[in-house]
Amino acid sequence: MKPGLSLRLSQHLALTPQLQQSIRLLQLSTLELAQEVEQMLDENPFLERLVEDEPPTPQAGEPPPEAPAPEFDAPFEDATLSEAKSDDFTATDGQNDVEISGEAGTLDWQGEDSEGAEPTANDSDWGGDAPARKQNSDGDETDAIDLARAQESLTDFLHRQARALRLSELDQAALYFLIESLNDDGYLEDSLEELAAALAGADAVEDIEELLQRFNVALRLLQSLEPVGVGARSLAEALTLQLKALQQEGAADADTVHTALGICAQPLELLAKRDVRRLAQACASSEESTRAAMALITRLEPRPGRRFANVERNLVIPDVIVRKIAGRGHDGGAQFSVQLNPDVMPRLRVHELYAGALREHKGDENHQGLQQRLQEARWFIKNIQQRFDTILRVSRAIVERQKAFFVHGEIAMRPLVLRDIADELGLHESTISRVTTAKYMATPQGTFELKYFFGSGLGTETGGNASSTAVRALIKQFVAAEDPAKPLSDSQLAEMLKEQGIECARRTVAKYREALKIAPTNLRKAL
Incomplete structure (x- = not known):
């Protein structure tokens, strides 16, 4: 085979570090983005958070602001959400070319910045046009997360009841241990023997027996607390505890409660299948009485700790807010405003003091490494810009296509x-x-992914x-x-x-x- 030289032209996509970061930020949820921002703030000294109520730093060649821009507040559902002061977001059709304008200045990004470019004086902040959350007259933030954290948990509610009981120190400690062993639904998943063995050690037989006695007393005390059914070790026991409470209070027919107790003593598969005939035979009652007892059971709470469930786990903070506005569109239909939620937009900027110091010490031996960190801070800010701009563009397109949903459901x-x-x-x-993954939109019809x-x-x-x-x-x-x-x-x-x-x-x-x-x-x- 004869050796030779040849030229060939080809095209390929190079995933630069900046583009990789842009793709990664785009798929992060709001919580993950907040964690990413905190990590970058810790690692990069050239990146800083714009402090709330702090006016943006005037850039070189820019006159100082005459007066702070007005804030617009509008409550939406359970959280106080503020409209962004500037909604002038425009972007080209390309994936890597974006132009975002705001009150803090205009940033134009045409692909990857040159690593050798000198730092300029207009390292604009981003997110600074999003106003701080307003406070109510008492000075407390009306924030949904704060309200969720303020909710009393099941264990706190039980401990508060336990402190009102006059118990010995050992009984109080045993009751405390059982309360802390409950799951979110109020059930005691581990048996008393397992709890005693874990606390005393598998070899301490005498200690285990003593702990079992203490735990049996504490369990009866726990099951006497509110909510009724707490401390049960199975669904059947939780239902039985609630039926016995109804029986003591006389809140239901005695015969119906007696039949319902008999049903709970049977395999719950029969109740799930609504096998009235077999349940009636097992409980030695009529089918009519069995149906009444089954109806009573359906009104009980299978999860005693449900109302104390941690609502923060299910709390969804929307990335986009859709509101109906007055007037009609060009097609005669309803009009909707689509805006980013300023509460989820990080307020970031390049640290002007450090950037200025870097400009003044160009000849230092560490200048190239610090210049790279400054460039990373700029990239990070611009990638976050592009993330929110893309979310807004997609959201507006969705609202335009699904306008009938926002009106009729x-x-x-x-x-x-x-x-x-x-x-x-x-x-x-x-x-x-x-x-569209892990991003949420608050609408007049509710909050949806x-x-x-x-x-x-x-x-x-x-x-x-x-x-x-x-x-x-x-x-x-x-x-x-x-x-x-x-x-x-x-x-x-x-x-x-x-x-x-x-x-x-x-x-x-x-x-x-x-x-x-x-x-x-x-x-x-x-x-």
């Missing part, structure tokens, strides 16, 4: 796939997928498509309006959808019904 949802938004904005489908607005379509008799979300809403409506004595089967639901002009197979109806957590026909039938 989920029954008016239209079919929408990622490709529709990607083609409209000139982005890749993977980018839309990252944007951005992915909620996407769904496949089902064919209709008119040749159009109906959103799967709208079909699920119809199924929910049909089930809510059904006769409890004769619940609708999946086949009947499919026929009712067909009458509405929607072609939906029985198996598809069953899949949607299970997704809605609607029980099958035999379990929905009234007793």
